[in-house]
Amino acid sequence: MISRGLELRSVYQELEQSLGFGGIEWKIFLEFCVLATGAHWTPEKSIADRAARKRLDKVNEAIADLADQLAELLDERDEINNRGPFSSATLHHPVEVIDRACQRNGHYQSFLKERLESLCQFDLKYWPSLSEMVRVIGADAEKADVQSHDPRSAAMSQTSRPSVADFVRAIEEGIAENQHSGLGGLPASFRLSDESIATLANVLLNLSAKSGKDAKYVKNIRERDRRRT
Known part of the structure; x- marks a missing residue:
C-alpha cells in the first residue's frame, strides 16, 4: 500500500469525506476491513477454503x-x-x-x-x-449443511471457481462486519464506491495495470450479488 500510495489517494479522499480523520472510524476501516482482509483472506486462502469445503x-x-x-x-x-x-x-x-x-x-x-x-x-x-x-x-x-462460521470466508467461496471477485466480496463483508455504529464501528450507512473497492483490490492483490479491475467490474459483482439475495 505504501509503494502504490498514489493509486490509493482517491480512496483516502473518499474516506475523509465519508468518515473523516478526526475519530477512529477510518482507522477501523483500514485495520479491520482493508489490512486484515489483505493479510488473511488471500486468493491462496480462497483456493484452500474451497478445497476444504469439498473435502468436508x-x-x-x-x-x-x-x-x-x-x-x-x-x-x-x-x-x-x-x-x-x-x-x-x-x-x-x-x-x-x-x-x-x-x-x-x-x-x-x-x-x-x-x-x-x-x-x-x-x-x-x-x-x-x-x-x-x-x-x-x-x-x-x-444431511449435513456445510457452512462457514467466518463471514468473509463464506463470501469468498460463493462461486465454484476462485477469482478477484472473491476478494471484492471479502472486503464488502469486512465492512459489513464492522458496521455497528455507536459501538466504535463504522456507520451503518457507510458504503465505499465501486472505484475505491476496485482500487483496493488491485493494490492489495498487487495486480498490474493490465490485469487490474475497474469500477464497472465491482459494480457488476455488487449487482449480481444483490439479485442473488
Whole structure:
C-alpha cells in the first residue's frame, strides 16, 4: 500500500469525506476491513477454503456410507451373540463405550465418570443400541449443511471457481462486519464506491495495470450479488 500510495489517494479522499480523520472510524476501516482482509483472506486462502469445503462434503458422505455398514455389522454381531452358541465379550452398553473412550480424559475422570456410571443401573431397554447410535451419526452426516462460521470466508467461496471477485466480496463483508455504529464501528450507512473497492483490490492483490479491475467490474459483482439475495 505504501509503494502504490498514489493509486490509493482517491480512496483516502473518499474516506475523509465519508468518515473523516478526526475519530477512529477510518482507522477501523483500514485495520479491520482493508489490512486484515489483505493479510488473511488471500486468493491462496480462497483456493484452500474451497478445497476444504469439498473435502468436508466427501468426508460426510463417507461417514454416512460407513455408518450404515458399521450399524449392520453391529446388529449382526448382536444377533450372533444373543442367539448362537458363541458370543464375544465386546462392548454393548453406551456408557461402557464412553467410559472406555475417556480413559485418558482427566476432566471426564474427575467430574463425569461417577455420575455417568450411576446411570448403568438402568437396563439396556432404556438405552439406544450401538447400531442405533451409529445410524444417527450417519444420518446426521448425510444431511449435513456445510457452512462457514467466518463471514468473509463464506463470501469468498460463493462461486465454484476462485477469482478477484472473491476478494471484492471479502472486503464488502469486512465492512459489513464492522458496521455497528455507536459501538466504535463504522456507520451503518457507510458504503465505499465501486472505484475505491476496485482500487483496493488491485493494490492489495498487487495486480498490474493490465490485469487490474475497474469500477464497472465491482459494480457488476455488487449487482449480481444483490439479485442473488
